Amino acid sequence: MTGTACAPAALCAFSGAEQVLARLRTLAAHAPQSLVIEGGTEADRKTAALAWAATLNCAGEPATRPCCRCAACAQIVQGVFMDLKTFGDQEKITTDEVREALPEWGQPPRGNGRRVSIFFAAHEFHPAVANLLLKTLEEPRPGNVFVLLAPQRERLLQTLVSRSFVLTLPWPTPQPPEPDVAEWLAALLNFWDTGQGWFERTGTKGAADRALALRLLSACQRELTLAVAGDTAGETLSSPAARRLARLGPAGLRRFDLVLGQAQEALNQPTVMPALVLDWIATAMIAKG
Ligand SMILES: [Zn+2]
Numbered sequence: 272m273t274g275t276a277c278a279p280a281a282l283c284a285f286s287g288a289e290q291v292l293a294r295l296r297t298l299a300a301h302a303p304q305s306l307v308i309e310g311g312t313e314a315d316r317k318t319a320a321l322a323w324a325a326t327l328n329c330a331g332e333p334a335t336r337p338c339c340r341c342a343a344c345a346q347i348v349q350g351v352f353m354d355l356k357t358f359g360d361q362e363k364i365t366t367d368e369v370r371e372a373l374p375e376w377g378q379p380p381r382g383n384g385r386r387v388s389i390f391f392a393a394h395e396f397h398p399a400v401a402n403l404l405l406k407t408l409e410e411p412r413p414g415n416v417f418v419l420l421a422p423q424r425e426r427l428l429q430t431l432v433s434r435s436f437v438l439t440l441p442w443p444t445p446q447p448p449e450p451d452v453a454e455w456l457a458a459l460l461n462f463w464d465t466g467q468g469w470f471e472r473t474g475t476k477g478a479a480d481r482a483l484a485l486r487l488l489s490a491c492q493r494e495l496t497l498a499v500a501g502d503t504a505g506e507t508l509s510s511p512a513a514r515r516l517a518r519l520g521p522a523g524l525r526r527f528d529l530v531l532g533q534a535q536e537a538l539n540q541p542t543v544m545p546a547l548v549l550d551w552i553a554t555a556m557i558a559k560g
Contacts, residue, residue: 281321282321282337285440286441295326296333298323298436299333303436305434306323306416306438307419308320308419309420309423309440310422310440310443312443317420321348322337323387324355328352354386355386356386356388358389359393363392369403373407376388379415380415385414389417393420393431404417404431405430408435409434419431423499426528443496452486455487456512459549463553484548494513495527495531498514523556530552
């Protein structure tokens with residue numbers, strides 16, 4: 272494979288870029304109307320999305336797109352390209368924003384390539400936004416393509432995923448949790464199996480403070496990522512916690528992800544007791560599963 276010399280490097284500097292760019296070039300021949308980019312880090316996904324926009328609009332040789340030197344590539348890097356629209360880069364995507372874009376999506380792009388609309392953090396879509404986008408994808412929009420970024424496809428509305436081509440970036444390697452958090456995590460998983468040993472823990476005064484609760488949440492998120500990634504790749508998981516989570520199955524993993532998201536929001540409220548949030552996580556997964 273020939274290496275793409277990327278002058279500003281802005282479109283090529285992400286994990287697994289060489290293979291991903293080759294894949295994008297192949298895809299560009301019959302660009303799917305909707306592309307989901309999962310895996311990698313948030314920054315990786317963002318760069319890959321911009322690289323996709325550049326691949327579809329670059330003036331360079333098809334075999335070396337994006338060239339990173341032509342006007343289109345440079346403007347895409349700077350975020351000023353006329354046929355590039357981004358949503359949710361800074362703030363949550365609103366229905367108004369999407370509605371305002373509808374007339375433009377009914378029009379062909381202004382340049383010779385494709386109009387690329389990128390939705391950052393598509394997993395945080397408000398249901399109304401997701402539905403609006405679904406309707407958009409159901410109607411042919413000549414010259415318009417959409418990109419949805421999410422950590423894992425499981426975190427998107429299934430109907431959106433089924434209408435999209437999914438590109439998976441190399442999964443980041445999560446660091447194992449620190450010993451105290453690992454102990455809490457093991458206790459949580461043990462509680463799911465035995466119904467024991469949890470409330471003694473959270474009931475001990477001062478044991479579960481906000482900092483610990485947040486660290487436990489991110490450890491859970493990490494194991495969830497591993498479980499989902501392992502499930503997708505059909506691999507045997509080396510982390511026992513991820514193996515236990517994988518037993519929840521796709522629907523259970525999705526539910527755990529929602530539970531973690533709600534717990535995170537609850538912990539952001541200073542009046543909420545961290546121990547109660549942890550108890551809620553422990554029981555929410557038992558009650559329904
Ligand atoms: Zn170019």
